Amino acid sequence: MTEPHELSFRRDEGQALEVRLAGSWTKAEGLPAVDELRRAIDLPAPPTRVAFDARGVLRWDSALVAVVDRLVELARARGVPVALDGLPAGVVRLVALADAVPERAGAAAAGRSPGLAARLGEVVLALWDDVVGFVPFIGDSVLAITALLTGRARMRVTDFFLAMQDCGASALGIVSLISLLVGLILAFVGAVQLQQFGATIYVADLVGIAMTREMGAMMTGIIMAGRTGASFAAQIGNMKVTEEIDALRTFGISPMEFLVLPRMAALFLMMPLLTLYSDFVGMAGGMIVGVGMLDLTPEQYVKHTMDAVSMTNFSIGVVKGSVFGVLVALAGCLRGMQCGNDSAAVGRATTSAVVTSIVLIIVTDAVFTVICNVLGL
């Protein structure tokens, strides 16, 4: 239930401003716009002093305090003295309390909204920082890997096995589902086209080559980005928030070796296996279409696939898979380590880890394609 309230400004001949408040001033009635208050102070010219008349106020809460505080602040900024008598005593005390601590210089800077050009500039700079931020991280991970290979790395073997389980066995279900469907889709799209030439048997070639060279590694990479990369970023980011990473550092334990290394190693080792698995499941998906829709026999399909898919195709896919694994682990861990220190930052870190991984996967895949083309593979 809202009741009307009243706010009026009156200037006397000496240009003193009297602010008259009446009625019910609670949050339910809302607050006048800051601009209205500013106009009252500034037009036609700043007054010589500001006084309040609040005898008509029936009820008040922080809404009234906020209005008065804003007026006081506006007046002070223009060097206009303010008399607070005439306001309820509680309001006077709260306004005094709000003004007791001066605003820290620069504290409001974040609130200003910059212009379009400035914002564009900020975006570009942030993007650049992003790219530059990756470089030392890669350097650190190379150092950590060297430490691992020379047996000096400090990491718990248990963590490594846990990460292996997390990004290996536990991922099989989703990888199976997606790969099977991708195989089905490829075969279906191919079948519709190839049927026109009566060359349906070539569906086996199409699915086999596409899965092994491209789709197996890429789909697994993307699944792992959304599943494992995100979880790495969230885990590490949360450890950052709770100062667990700092605690590691104060023990002289490098978070790179202790947290990043086991995760990276686990993904690097599991991704080729998952990729191979995905290849086979995808081809099985193709066979379902081939046998069910195109009247091929399973023997025909398998034989054709074996003829078409070379070892090279498999190798390219598996190598890509390993590289994608490292990229996903790097992006996940990097975003986790870069995380700020509140829970919103953890959310951003997770999102950013997934986006970064997927972009890296696609770009790297393109680079691979060009290289393979040049090498004639």
Added chain:
Amino acid sequence: MLEAATRSVAIREADEPVGRPAHIVIRDLDMAFGDFVVMRGLSFTISRGDVFVIMGGSGCGKSTLMRTMVGLLEPARGEVLYDGASFTAAPPERREEMLRKMGVLFQQGALWSSLTLAENIALPLQQYTRLGPAAIAEVVDLKLSLVGLRGFGDYYPAAISGGMRKRAGLARAMALDPEILFFDEPSAGLDPISSKLLDDLILELRTSLGATIVLVTHELPSIFAIATNGVFLDTESRTMVATGSPQQMLASCPNPNVQTFLRRGAPARGAGASSAPGSEES
């Protein structure tokens, strides 16, 4: 080197008389986040065996100072020396060696949440000593008992209370028998009895381990009960305004902020400090 960490209790003299040697020296330290200078011109010395308290208003940079002292933040200028050797300028391996003689208790405990309490304490021991699993279990048990958490070794940090987490954090900080213990607001959020127990524990550690203790705290009773020396950081002037024992500061420091702080907001004589602003205006 590795055994030294575990034997350090025995080789350290327990109670040295006055005129103890300098243990930590802060020289001309400036701390900043980008352009925002938190504190400048800090210079003070912490002697071996001191219970040194860092005081100051909220947000003045106490945690920042402590994080700089343990190498989690780099100073904008100046250096931190331990036993006369610069920590700030030390290469990473040397730093790690120096860090091994320090234990840090963070404001929220900062226990590793994926490990049980016992594993939390065992981890530094596994990393830096050659103790076998059975010996480590013994040490872990001892440390947990010291902070009154015997039998909680198999609990995960999420399953214990905030005060227990702090005590477990303390047990972990003591894992390697450090020469210096850093505490960030150890008794914040503890009930008066627990916080008194923690004070006693800190004093006990100092006398039995001979450790130097650096403490950030707002708790006046703790400050007067256990601190032998301290520094006061002032928010307004962004520098230190007093050093010495809290009693000395209270008796002879002219700075009104120091007086107000140590008298818990009661206005100091002569310094017309602010109380309940505005109540006169109405």
